Amino acid sequence: MSNAPDFSHWACPVPLRSYPTIVMGHGGGGKLSAELVEHLFAPAFRSAALDALGDAAVLELPAGRLAYSTDSFVVRPLFFPGGNIGALAINGTVNDLAMMGAQPCYLTVGMILEEGLPVAELGAIVEAMAAAAQTAGVEIVAGDTKVVDKGHGDGVYINTSGIGVIPADVQIAPNQARPGDVVIVSGEIGLHGIAILSVREGLEFGAPVASDCAPLNGLVAAMLAASRAIHVLRDPTRGGLAATLNEIAKASHVGIEYEERRLPVPEAVAAACDMLGMDPVHIANEGKLAAIVASDAADMVLEAMRRHPLGAQAAIIGRVVEQHPGVVVARTAIGGSRVVDMQVGEQLPRIC
Amino acid sequence: MKYLDEFRNPELARRLFDEIYAITTRPWAIMEVCGGQTHSIIRNGIDQLLPPQIELIHGPGCPVCVTPLELIDKALAIAARPEVIFCSFGDMLRVPGSGKDLFRVKSEGGDVRIVYSPLDAVRLAQANPTREVVFFGIGFETTAPANAMAVYQARQLGLRNFSMLVSHVLVPPAIAAIMESPDNRVQAFLAAGHVCSVMGTWEYEPLVARYHAPIVVTGFEPLDVLEGIRRTVLQLERGEARLDNAYARAVRPEGNVPAQRMLADVFEVTDRSWRGIGVIPQSGWRLSARYRDFDAEVRFAVQDIHTQESALCHSGEVLRGLLKPNQCPAFGKECTPRTPLGATMVSSEGACAAYYQYGRFVQLTGSEP
Structure with a gap:
């Protein structure tokens, strides 16, 4: 697979062509800033609130509880197999809202651009954001752009914030896991982290690995339509499934046990982890969720997940127990057991 | 990874466990020499499933x-120099020196980079002719051929800005040192x-004869480790x-002869100090005279090193097998791993980190096979 992003399809709008790269003036609030908004952001995001060009978006929201979240994205490289920072920034916040059972409605976007960033790259990122927002059914209603001196950023940093509406009878939170509940993961783990590692370090692991970057709100809606006995939802991003399960075990004061052989791990991820001395449960995902579900609803929820394209390989991997509260235990393939802790910092490749 | 799954097969593992139970009649103390094996034993829970006598x-x-x-x-002093790009395998970065680690040096402005192969460091030296690229060349005989190749290539390419900080160690002298220590139980x-x-098996014949101790060449997958243990117990x-040789699919008696030739050219045997253990004579490699120009210790004459080990750390006793990690008063x-006092708490191959990471500090429930 070629790792070089392709911008050939992207045609620069006329007024932006005089500057093929971002200059300090694009963040200065003058004509260059206005051109960026008028000819790049506004046409891509197509939002009435954005088109009004006011200082703030004015929104209508249904009554009830709101979920509200923010996240910043600093990924390097900006383009990777299976996505780019733009898609990641939209899906990341959409997924954070979805993990509370909310239907995401509105997003804001803050961008910090590094002087010298090719406008074609920015264009491709903005188009990916627009496409991801459309797929997730959310509207981008406000934004801001700043430019920093060359050498003071990695091309683009993006912050997104979002608001979603939680249906009245949904009670999903990290502290809701109960002994007896089952643990479900929505599909193959480890893809995003290994995809990023493979392009960042130029490593190849036999088969090419693409990020699983995707919006999960549709899958969550399908799960909630099947049953309201979903107690916890988390998307295992940085820190991987191990961090997510540990957070749930601690927040709910319960133990969690899972079977290693039930974990859906793609062969390429397993091979990469074996080679580098890493563990798939510590690798980041961007389009997967872990669900803690009441045991009598588990089959129904699993069925609903498997009918959705993003949950086709969903699997029950373990259960919530009363014992060892706050601790996650894996049953190993050969029948041993081990505690699965969070990583201290970044996962470091072993020497041999 | 089909070929690896075969060596993790639960049914076959069960059969090996059964055989080990059937042949074990007395207590035995067996040392797995390699950190990779320690990692596999703890990660798969093999030690919990063995007969209590083993x-x-x-x-x-x-x-x-x-x-x-x-x-x-x-390494910390060299990495802090402004002209240096300091390259290392990932798990060296968190190893505590006297007061700080390479991550600290990086945060203070040092150009410290994780590489996956020493040849990446050679390429960095080619791409950055105005910088000094230093590779931290550590490890046993396993990593040595790639490190030797990097120095060899740097010399072929005429690179004047590449050097290696070498601390290679050798297994056979360590086995001898353990067998000769007065408190040995292995x-x-x-x-x-x-x-x-890499090295073949011929180096181990004299050790078996001298100490009358079985030595079984063993792999790293669960079934490899179990087969190694089974054959060892059978002899005992x-x-x-x-x-x-219980790892015949990877190990030939003569080893990898071209690699050995490369090693003999680039390195020479020297006395080496082992952290937590002390100096073991003729137990390591340094760059040979032909390649001395590439020795970072020679190129950067670092003075005024005053080492200070943590007074609380018992990693020396852990490394000699006198103490289990969780018997150390400072353990946990x-x-x-967040505040390591000794190196054994850093690497995932380190016994203390393996014990901590895989939970030897909590009482597990329902851990029967």
Whole structure:
């Protein structure tokens, strides 16, 4: 697979062509800033609130509880197999809202651009954001752009914030896991982290690995339509499934046990982890969720997940127990057991 | 990874466990030499499933753990120099020197980079002719051929801005040192399979004869480790002491001869200090006279190194098999992977980190096989 992003399809709008790269003036609030908004952001995001060009978006929201979240994205490289920072920034916040059972409605976007960033790259990122927002059914209603001196950023940093509406009878939170509940993961783990590692370090692991970057709100809606006995939802991003399960075990004061052989791990991820001395449960995902579900609803929820394209390989991997509260235990393939802790910092490749 | 799944098959593992139970009649203390084996044993829970008479003693075969403090302090000093790009394998970055680690040096402005191969460091030197690229060349015989190749290539390319900080260590002298220590309890060894894939098995014949201890060349997957243990116990129970190869799919008696030739050209045997253990004569490699120009210790004459080990850390006793990690008073208290006092708490191959990471500090429930 070629790792070089392709911008050939992207045609620069006329007024932006005089500057093929971002200059300090694009963040200065003058004509260059206005051109960026008028000819790049506004046409891509197509939002009435954005088109009004006011200082703030004015929104209508249904009554009830709101979920509200923010996240910043600093990924390097900006383009990777299976996505780019733009898609990641939209899906990341959409997924954070979805993990509370909310239907995401509105997003804001803050961008910090590094002087010298090719406008074609920015264009491709903005188009990916627009496409991801459309797929997730959310509207981008406000934004801001700043430019920093060359050498003071990695091309683009993006912050997104979002608001979603939680249906009245949904009670999903990290502290809701109960002994007896089952643990479900929505599909193959480890893809995003290994995809990023493979392009960042130029490593190849036999088969090419693409990020699983995707919006999960549709899958969550399908799960909630099947049953309201979903107690916890988390998307295992940085820190991987191990961090997510540990957070749930601690927040709910319960133990969690899972079977290693039930974990859906793609062969390429397993091979990469074996080679580098890493563990798939510590690798980041961007389009997967872990669900803690009441045991009598588990089959129904699993069925609903498997009918959705993003949950086709969903699997029950373990259960919530009363014992060892706050601790996650894996049953190993050969029948041993081990505690699965969070990583201290970044996962470091072993020497041999 | 089909070929690996075969060596993790639960049914076959069960059969090997059954055989080991059937042949074990007395207590035995077996040392797995290599940190990779320690990692596999703890990660798969093998030690919990063995007969209670069999004690696995975790050996000094974690290269990160035994790299001497003085050399880590030298690495920290060299990495802090503005002209230097300091390249290392990932798990060296968190190893505590006297007061700080390479991550600290990086945050203070040092150009410290994780590489996956020493040849990446050679390429960095080519791409950055105005900078000094230094590679931290540590490890046992396993990593040595790639490091030797990097120095060899740098010389072929005429690179004047590449050097290596070398702290290579060798398995056979460590086995001898353990057997000769007065408080030794080890009765047999699982030899490190990947070391033997490079060096062959002939180095171990004299050790078997001299110490009358079985040595079984063993791999790293669960079934490999179990087969190594089974063959070792079989010898111990029969009162035999032979060299046996339980990892024949990777290890030939003569080893990798071209690699050995490269090693003999680039390195020469030297006395080496092992962190937590002390100096073992003729137990390591340094760059040979032909390649001395590429020795970072020569190029950067680092002075004023005053090492200071943590007074609370018992990693030396852990490395010699005298103490289990969780028997150390600082284990899980002052010393955790987040605040490591010794190197054995850093690398995932380090016995202390393996114990901590895989939970030897909590009582597990329902852990029957």
